[in-house]
Amino acid sequence: MDTAAIRSDFPILHQTVNGKPLAYLDSAATAQKPRQVLDALNQYYLHDNANVHRAVHALGERATLAYEGARAKTARFIGAPHARQIVFTRNTTEAVNLVAYSWTDRLTPDDEILITPMEHHSNMVPWQQTALRQGCRLRYMPLRPDGNIDMQKLxxxxxxxxxxxxxxxVSNVLGVTNPVAEITALAHQVGARVLIDGAQGVPHFKVDVTAIDCDFYVFSGHKMCAPTGIGVLYGKLEALEELTPFLYGGEMIATVSLEASTWKELPWRLEAGTPNISGAIGLGAAVDYLESIGMDAIKAHGDALTAYALEVLSAMPGVTIYGPLTGRTGLVTFNLADIHPHDVSTVLDQEGVAIRAGHHCCQPLMRWLDVPATVRASFYLYNTAAEVDMLAQALERTREFFGAR
Ligand SMILES: Cc1ncc(COP(=O)(O)O)c(C=O)c1O
Incomplete structure (x- = not known):
């Protein structure tokens, strides 16, 4: 992979922060956007802007073609058999909530929802609320000491x-990639539906929802080089058919009378109101961009950088790494001596290094790790080994600054 050529597609990376060259190591929070995606947004707003599905004029047709074209690209990108199986949402969080509101009316107090303690709050709080609303039980899969799901006990x-x-x-803290196909098969044996949160998966490797065989798969555009405000709910058609619309209004109806209304077919019945047209077009452009580089090359690059960061950081005095030391996708989570992660982040920022500090929207997992917060460095296709070295040097200076051993 030609990282120098890739970096030239990302104007934002070529700047100094606090007088130092920027090392952006926070892509797990949100990824940067290449010129190709920004050009697609400009093309839409400068030439094609119109509402979709309704207008019978040239701009309306172009906008609709581009919006629906993005749906088809997204379907192909994740191995969905049909574009109708892609519902556009705002983000992963909204996609999870759509299922939590629209599917779970059927749950009774005898029923159980099973999740893991490593979930992002986005895939935990909606199920806590569902359990409260429906009176059913929320259970958590057991984890092994290294943070992987205990498949023997499952x-x-x-x-x-x-x-x-x-x-x-993929866990946004531990970096582990869960055996989602195996777990889906086990869940299907007892008749459960399965939802996979792919927010940290789709950006990094080729996902095939058909091979996983899950019922729902959700992810966010902004973590894979697309704009913010666009996300995806994929579903098997029979699973999506079970969703009762959660938002009602324009765009989602087939007929309306003063007494009653009927709904459009999937996926439009789940996309009420004017959608995020430019966001979807930007997502389509991001798919084109990632595919032009190749998901296998992106995965190999991310794996190599993560392995290098693990090697460098685990050799540094005072660094504690959380989660397994192998098989991680795209990120390293750690603490430096007893320095608070926010202090580490502040000093690193002075050195031009952007990382994340906090609970990473995983407070129960922080409790499981027995820490209030951690530092997280995350990598994407535009990052380099030199930036990992910048991180290590900046951490060394942080340690000296706080007099830590
Ligand atoms: C694993 C995981 N799930 C869900 C989310 C929520 O994504 P969004 O804020 O785009 O809805 C994130 C974001 O950090 C994440 O890492």
Missing amino acids: PEYLSPRTKLVALTH
Whole structure:
């Protein structure tokens, strides 16, 4: 992979911060956008802007073609058999909530939802609320000490009471990639539906929802070089058919009378109101961009950088790494001696290094790790080994500054 050529596609990376060259190591929070995606947004707003699905004029047709074209590209990108299986949302969080509101009316107090303690709050709080609303039980899969799901104990947590299993494809703290196909097969044996949170998966490797066989798969555009404000709910057609619309109004109806209304077919019945047209077009451009580089090359680059960062950081005095030391996708989570992660982040920022400090929207996982917060460095296709070295040097200076050992 030609990282120098890739970096030239990202104007934002070529700046100094506090007088130092920027090392942007926070792509797990949001990825930077290449010129190709920005050009697609400009093309739409400068030449094609119109509302979709309704207008019978040239601009309306172009906008509709571009919007629906983005849906088809997104479907192909994740191995969905049909574009109708892609519902555009604002982000992962909204996609999870759409299922949590629209599918879970059927749950009764005898039923169980099974998730993991490593979920992002976005894939935990909606299920807590669902359990409260429906009076059903929320259970958590067991984790091994290294942070991987304990697959030997998992069958004890699955029974005909289990109606929904929801878990992340890749943990945004531990970096582990969960065996989602294996867990989906086990969940299907007891008749449960399965939702996978792919927010940290789709940006980094080729995802094939058909091979995983999950019922729902959700992700955000902004973590894969697309604009903010566009996300995806993929579903098997029979699973999406079970969703009762959650928002009602324009765009989602087939007929309306004073007494009653009927709905459009999928996926439009789940996309009420004027959608994020430019966001979807930007997502389509991001898919084109990632595919032009190749998801296998992106994965190999991310794996190599993560392995290098693990090697460098684990050799540094005072660094504690959380999660397994191998098989991680795109990020390293750690603490430096007893220096608060926010202080580490502040000193690193002075050195031009942008990382994330805090609970990473995973407070229960922080409790499981027995820390209030951590530092997280995350990598994407435009990052380099030199930036990992910048991180290590900046950490060394942080340690000296705080007199830590
Ligand atoms: C694993 C995981 N799930 C869900 C989310 C939520 O994504 P969004 O804020 O785009 O809805 C994130 C974002 O950090 C994440 O890392």
